[in-house]
Amino acid sequence: MGEIRFMKGNEALAEAAIRAGLQGYFGYPITPQSEVIEYLAREEPKHNYVLIQAESELAAVNMLYGSAGAGGRVMTTTSSPGFTLMQEGISYIACTELPCVLVNVVRGGPGLGTIQPSQGDYFQAVKGGGHGDYNTPVLGPNSVQEMIDHVYLAFELADKYLTPVVILSDGAIGQMMEKVTLPEPIPYKPNKPWATTGKTADRERNILTSLFIQSEAMEKRNLRLQEKYRKIKENEVRYEEYQIEDAEIIVTAYGLCSRISKKAVELGREAGIKMGLFRPISLWPFPSKQIEEIASGDQVKFFISIEMNAGQMVEDVRLAVCGKKPVHFYGRQGGIVPTPQEVFNSIKEHLK
Amino acid sequence: MKEGYELIYKRPKALVDVRMHYCPGCFHSTIHKLLMEVVEELDIQDKTIGVCPVGCSVFAYDYLDIDMQEAAHGRAAAVATGIKRMLPDRIVFSYQGDGDLAAIGLAETIHACNRGENFTFIFINNGIYGMTGGQMAPTTLEGQETTTSPYGRAPDKDGMPLKMAEIVSQFEMVAYVERVSCDTPANTRKAKRAIRKAFEFQMKGLGTTFIEVASNCPSGWKCTPEESLNWLKEHMFPYYPLGVLKEPSKKKKGNAARRTKTE
Ligand SMILES: Cc1ncc(C[n+]2csc(CCOP(=O)(O)OP(=O)(O)O)c2C)c(N)n1
C-alpha cells in the first residue's frame, strides 16, 4: 500500500515525479506552480535527479529536449505565459519523437492575465499549440490524487509512444490540499537505443532531428506521426461518467469544472432533473466516440459544456455530437471559479 | 600503401566520407575535420555528443560520425546543457553560427556560460547569416554590407558588432576562451590545438570552454575564397583579435561532479 499524506497539488505532483524515477527537471518560476521547483529543490539532495532553474521557459524546454534525447526521464512544469514560450520546443520534441512530460498549471489569460485558475489554455494544449501538424497526449487531472496518478501515466505514455505528454492542470488544483495516497517508487530502467549517449562501435550514430529538408522525407515523418496519433486515439482515450444512463441533460466538463459540475448534477437530481456528467480525462485524444454514442440516446435533450474559459472544449463536444443534439455552454473567465449552484442555474436556463 | 611510405595525412575516421554541402573555401568543412581529428586523437568517438544549430551547419550530423542532436535556432546551449547534465561523463559540444549563438540564442549562451556548463562551444563567427542568404548578423562589422544592411552596418541604428569571446570570458565559471581562425596552415593548427585543449579541460570538468572561430563566408560576403582570406586579415582580425582570452587557473579543480550526478 502507498503512503497517505495531506498534500498540495503542486507538491504532490513533484513528489510523484520523484517516485516515478525523475532524472531531470528544468523549470522557471511562475505562479501558480512554483511549488513544484521549490519542492524538487528541497528534496534534491536526497535523490539522484538533475534540477536546473533555467533562464526562461524557452531554455527550460530546450534543456528538456536535450536531456530527453540523452535518454533521461525528464519533466518541466509551468503556467500559461510560460507554456506559450515552450511551444517552440514542444513542436521540435514532438517531431523528433522524444519522451518527456510537461505540466501546465493554467492561470487566467490572455497576456499576463491573472494568477487565478483558468482553463483558457485548452485549445493551445489539445490542438498542438506550436507550429506544424502534431498533437500531444493531454491529461486533465481534477484532484490532487490525479496530479500524482497522471504523472505516472504521463511518463508511461511518453515512453510508450515517444512523445511529449502534457498535463493540463489549473491554479486551483495546483494550490489546493487534499488527502492523497502516494504510490510506491518505481525503479526506472530505460531502454532507449535511439538516445544520443555516444556512438559505440556496435551501432550506427544516433541522430535526433526534426529537419527533413526533402519534402518526401518530411511527408514520411508526418505520416509516421499521424499513424502514431491514430494508435493513441485508439488506445488511450480516458473518461469518467456519472449518472449518465438515464440522463436527459449531459453536462461535459474536465478538470476542476468536472468536480463543480458533479455537484451541480447532484443538485439537479435532488430537484428531480435527470442530469449526468461526462468528464473527459484524456483531453487529447478526446473521447469523441463516447460522446457521439451518448448523443444518439433518445432520452438525451441537450449537452452543456461547463468551462473556465470563453468556450473551448465545447467545440470538441460539438464536433463529437455532430448536430444530433443541441450543445450549450456556460463558462466563467478571468480566474473566476463558478459555484455548483451557478452552474445548476445556467443549466436550468435551457429548460425553460 | 606502398612499402617504405608512411601515410601522414588522411581523413579522420570519424569524418563521414561524403561530399559536404558547404560552399568552396568555407571554413565550416575545415572545422568539421579539425573536430573529428581531435575526437580521433583523444579516442572519444563513443563518448562525444554534438549539437547542431540552425544555420549552414544544420547538416553537420551528416558529416560527423558521432551521436548528434539538432537544436532549434539559438537553443543549442540549452540542448547541450540538457545532454551534459544527463550524461556528465560524455564530451558534449555545441556548434553554432553567430546568428544562432549571438542573436536569437544570446540568452541561452550567456546563461550556460554563467552557470559554467561543462561543455564546449564551437562558435563560428563569419559575421553574417550564411544559410538565409547573407543578412546582417550581430557580429557584422561596422560599415559591412549585407542584404539587410545594404548601405553598411550603421552603429547608430544597428549597434556595434558583439565580441562574444570577450563577453563570455568575463564569467567566473567559464574556464577557457580562445579565438582562432583557419586562414593559414599555422592558424588552422592552432585552431585544432584550441579545440583539443577545450575538450581536455571539459574532460577534467573545469567548466565552460568556448572556441570562437573568426570564420569566413565567401558566398555571403560575395567574394572568392581567396578574397575572403584577405578580408579576414584586413577587417575581421583587427576587430576580433586571435588568441587566448582566458585559461583555467592552475588551482582550479573540476566542479562537474556537484552539478551533474545522474547515471
Ligand atoms: C526561429 C527561427 N527564426 C529564423 C530562422 C531562419 N534562419 C535559419 S538559419 C538563420 C541564420 C543563420 O546564421 P548563422 O547562425 O550566422 O549561421 P551560418 O548560416 O552563417 O553558418 C536564420 C535566421 C529559423 N530557422 N528559426
Ligand code: SF4
Ligand atoms: S553560405 Fe557561407 S557559411 Fe554557408 S556554407 Fe556557404 S560560405 Fe559557408
